[in-house]
Amino acid sequence: MPRKFHGLKKPKVRQDWSKETLYNLSRLVTPPASRKTFFQQKWLAKSMTRAYHNPYVREGQWTRMFDRRLPAVVSMNHQYLARHDGSEQASGRGSGVEESPMARFDGERGQENRIDKTPYMHMTYHPLERRLDTAIWRALFASSVKQARQLVVHGWVKVNGKKMIYPGYQLNPGDMFQVDPERVMYATGARKRKKTSPVSDQDLRAEREADEQGSRVAKSREEQELEEQSEVEDEESEAGAATLESDEELEVMGTKPEDEQDAKKAMKNLLARAKRILEDSKRKLSGKRLQELRAFTQSLRKTMSKHGSKTESSQADEGSIEDLEVALAEIMTKIPEDSASTEATSTQQAKASADAINKSANPQMQDPEKTDEYVARKDAELLHAALERARANPVDPTKPYATPWKPREFMSAFAFIPRYLEVNQNICSAVYLRHPVARPGLAEVPTPFHSETMALAFNWYLRRR
Known part of the structure; x- marks a missing residue:
C-alpha cells in the first residue's frame, strides 16, 4: 500500500x-x-x-x-431467431441496398433497431x-x-x-x-468516539453544526429586527422630509419663526404636512388619529381664514403658529404607538382565526370532552412509534459501533450494487x-x-x- x-x-x-x-x-x-x-x-x-x-x-x-x-453479449429476440436462420442479414450486402445501421427500422418488432456501441x-x-x-x-x-x-x-x-x-x-x-x-x-x-459511550463523531459534528446554525439564525433574526427598526426610522424621516418637497415649503422651513414676515406660508406648510400624513397609504392610522388630524386641518383653515392682512400684530401670528406646531407634533408622537398596536391586534386576530380553522378541521376538537381522548391517543401513537424505533435500533454502549446505528459518512455517493x-x-x-x-x-x-x-x-x- x-x-x-x-x-x-x-x-x-x-x-x-x-x-x-x-x-x-x-x-x-x-x-x-x-x-x-x-x-x-x-x-x-x-x-x-x-x-x-x-x-x-x-x-x-x-x-x-x-x-x-x-x-460481451448481444441482446437478441428469441422469436426473431426462431423465424429466421440469419441469411437475411447478408442479403444485399455490398450492393448498396442496406440502410444505415443507426436508422434501421424493424417492422416486425415495431421499434427502431439502433445499434449502440458496446x-x-x-x-x-x-x-x-x-x-x-x-x-x-x-x-x-x-x-x-x-x-x-x-x-x-x-x-x-x-x-x-x-x-x-x-x-x-x-x-x-x-x-x-x-x-x-x-x-x-x-x-x-458510524464510528464511536469512545469505547464507553455510544456517541459517534458524526453525532457530535451534527450537534455542533446545529448549534452554529442556531446561532446564525439568531444573529440573522437580530439583524432583521435591526434592519426593520432602521427601515421604520427611515420611513419616518422620509415622511417628515416629504413635507418639504415644494420650494415654498423649503423656503418657509428654512427660515426661523422670529424671522418670518408672512405667517400664511407657515400655515400652508402645516396644512400640507397634515394632508400628506392623511394621504400617506403606508401608514396604518387608527380612527382617533385620523379624527385628530382632520380636526387639526379644520382648525388650521379657520386660523388661515381669520388671518388678516400684514398690518396685524406679528406676535399673535407667531403664537398661533407655535401652538399649531405643538399640536401637530403631539399627533405625530402618537402615530407609531397606534401602528404598533394595530399590528399586534392584527397578529392576535390572525392567530385566533388559525385556531378556529384548526378546530373546525378537526371535529373531535370541537367537543371539549373529546379533546383529552384525542390528545391521549395521539401521544400513545407517537410513543408506540418511538418504542418500535428503539427496539429496531437500540442504544447499546457495548457494541463496537455507535448506537443507534447510522450509516457511515459519504456512503450515499457509492451505494450501488452491480447486476x-x-x-x-x-x-x-x-x-x-x-x-x-x-x-x-x-x-x-x-x-x-x-x-x-x-x-x-x-x-x-x-x-x-
Whole structure:
C-alpha cells in the first residue's frame, strides 16, 4: 500500500467511502495527450486505473490474471431467431441496398433497431470482480476494499457455508458468500468516539453544526429586527422630509419663526404636512388619529381664514403658529404607538382565526370532552412509534459501533450494487450470479474512468502479454 493513499495534488480515485475519494471524483478528467508519447499515455492510464481497481493485488499477479478476451453479449429476440436462420442479414450486402445501421427500422418488432456501441474497454479489469474481497465491497458489506480484505482474513466471511480466509478466492457463478452481520454494521456504521459511550463523531459534528446554525439564525433574526427598526426610522424621516418637497415649503422651513414676515406660508406648510400624513397609504392610522388630524386641518383653515392682512400684530401670528406646531407634533408622537398596536391586534386576530380553522378541521376538537381522548391517543401513537424505533435500533454502549446505528459518512455517493450480484441486506449475504459482461451501451464493471483511458490501459497490458 502506498504511503500517500489519497493524493490531492494528482487525483487518485480509490475504492472506499471517503471525502478524499469524493473530491477526487469531482476533479477526475481524461488526461491530455497533446504533449505525451503513446507510451506515456498508456503508462498514465495504467497507473490511474490500477489505483482504483484493487491496488492491493500485486502487479505480477494481476498480469497473470489479465485476459485479452473481453466478455460481451448481444441482446437478441428469441422469436426473431426462431423465424429466421440469419441469411437475411447478408442479403444485399455490398450492393448498396442496406440502410444505415443507426436508422434501421424493424417492422416486425415495431421499434427502431439502433445499434449502440458496446464499451468493451470498460471490461479490462473484469477478472478482479471475481475476487472475494472485491465482491464484498461491491455488495456494500464494507466501506473499502481494504476493509473487505481484513474481514476475510479475520475469518468473518463464509463462502457456500464454509469459512474462507483467502481474499483472492475466485468466485464461480452461483456461489453464495456471507459476512457476519455485526462486522458489517461495524464496517459500514458510524464510528464511536469512545469505547464507553455510544456517541459517534458524526453525532457530535451534527450537534455542533446545529448549534452554529442556531446561532446564525439568531444573529440573522437580530439583524432583521435591526434592519426593520432602521427601515421604520427611515420611513419616518422620509415622511417628515416629504413635507418639504415644494420650494415654498423649503423656503418657509428654512427660515426661523422670529424671522418670518408672512405667517400664511407657515400655515400652508402645516396644512400640507397634515394632508400628506392623511394621504400617506403606508401608514396604518387608527380612527382617533385620523379624527385628530382632520380636526387639526379644520382648525388650521379657520386660523388661515381669520388671518388678516400684514398690518396685524406679528406676535399673535407667531403664537398661533407655535401652538399649531405643538399640536401637530403631539399627533405625530402618537402615530407609531397606534401602528404598533394595530399590528399586534392584527397578529392576535390572525392567530385566533388559525385556531378556529384548526378546530373546525378537526371535529373531535370541537367537543371539549373529546379533546383529552384525542390528545391521549395521539401521544400513545407517537410513543408506540418511538418504542418500535428503539427496539429496531437500540442504544447499546457495548457494541463496537455507535448506537443507534447510522450509516457511515459519504456512503450515499457509492451505494450501488452491480447486476451480477444478488444481495440480501437483512442477513448480510449475496450470491454471485454470473460473470460481468458488456452489453450494447452498458458495461457491468463499475469504473469512474472514460473509455479512452480504459482503452489505453488495455493496450498497455496487451503489449506486455
